Amino acid sequence: MKELVIATKNKGKAKEFKSFFAEYGINAISLLELNEEIDDIEETGSTFEENAALKAEQISRLLQKPVLADDSGLVIDALDGRPGIYSARYAGEPKNDQANIEKVLHELKDTTERSARFVCILAVAVPGEDTLFKKGYCEGKIATAQAGENGFGYDPVFIPDGYTQTMAELSAEEKNKISHRRNAIKALEDWVKHEQ
Ligand SMILES: O=P(O)(O)OP(=O)(O)OP(=O)(O)OC[C@H]1O[C@@H](n2cnc3c(O)ncnc32)[C@H](O)[C@@H]1O
Numbered sequence: 001m002k003e004l005v006i007a008t009k010n011k012g013k014a015k016e017f018k019s020f021f022a023e024y025g026i027n028a029i030s031l032l033e034l035n036e037e038i039d040d041i042e043e044t045g046s047t048f049e050e051n052a053a054l055k056a057e058q059i060s061r062l063l064q065k066p067v068l069a070d071d072s073g074l075v076i077d078a079l080d081g082r083p084g085i086y087s088a089r090y091a092g093e094p095k096n097d098q099a100n101i102e103k104v105l106h107e108l109k110d111t112t113e114r115s116a117r118f119v120c121i122l123a124v125a126v127p128g129e130d131t132l133f134k135k136g137y138c139e140g141k142i143a144t145a146q147a148g149e150n151g152f153g154y155d156p157v158f159i160p161d162g163y164t165q166t167m168a169e170l171s172a173e174e175k176n177k178i179s180h181r182r183n184a185i186k187a188l189e190d191w192v193k194h195e196q
């Protein structure tokens with residue numbers, strides 16, 4: 001396998017997948033780079049798994065190729081698991097990372113209970129085969145103020161366990177060693193190697 005389509009329109013995710021798959025000599029191509037215009041897929045599922053499968057299976061059917069999708073999000077204990085599967089649009093449409101960050105900081109302003117985790121579910125859909133799922137987590141806590149410019153999404157307010165900086169203050173290399181997405185990719189390694 002020289003190329004793998006990633007069913008995402010998120011630039012931050014696309015960049016991380018490029019760097020992960022480059023380690024295996026595979027070119028990870030996001031929907032942002034395909035020549036054909038692909039409509040947004042409605043994430044109507046009630047779990048990360050369902051939404052990852054929707055994205056991977058619809059694009060795989062369309063392109064008749066193996067496709068990987070990532071459904072991910074931030075799970076905050078003090079908010080009963082929110083924003084969870086609604087992470088991308090937590091503060092409403094259109095999707096806005098800064099508004100999402102402010103909403104989370106506001107909701108947690110009176111609590112010291114700040115434990116949280118990033119979750120990444122990967123789905124691989126191959127025409128004619130059952131969809132494969134892998135998961136990865138990154139445990140941490142929500143900062144009291146945002147800091148850092150790297151990464152995307154909630155990285156400026158997420159402090160991984162064992163660190164004092166937010167994920168957005170870490171370099172891309174450091175984030176990619178410890179992230180939920182890295183942990184999910186590790187779990188997918190057997191499939192990737194088998195396809196090489
Ligand atoms: O569906 P695609 O096109 O892949 O892009 P998306 O951004 O809508 O992706 P999701 O539906 O999986 O929603 C994931 C959201 O969770 C958050 N998130 C996921 N991974 C993250 C990470 O590594 N760092 C910070 N925030 C992250 C961020 O707000 C994402 O928009």
Ligand SMILES: [Mg+2]
Pocket residue numbers: 043088
């Ligand atoms: Mg999405």
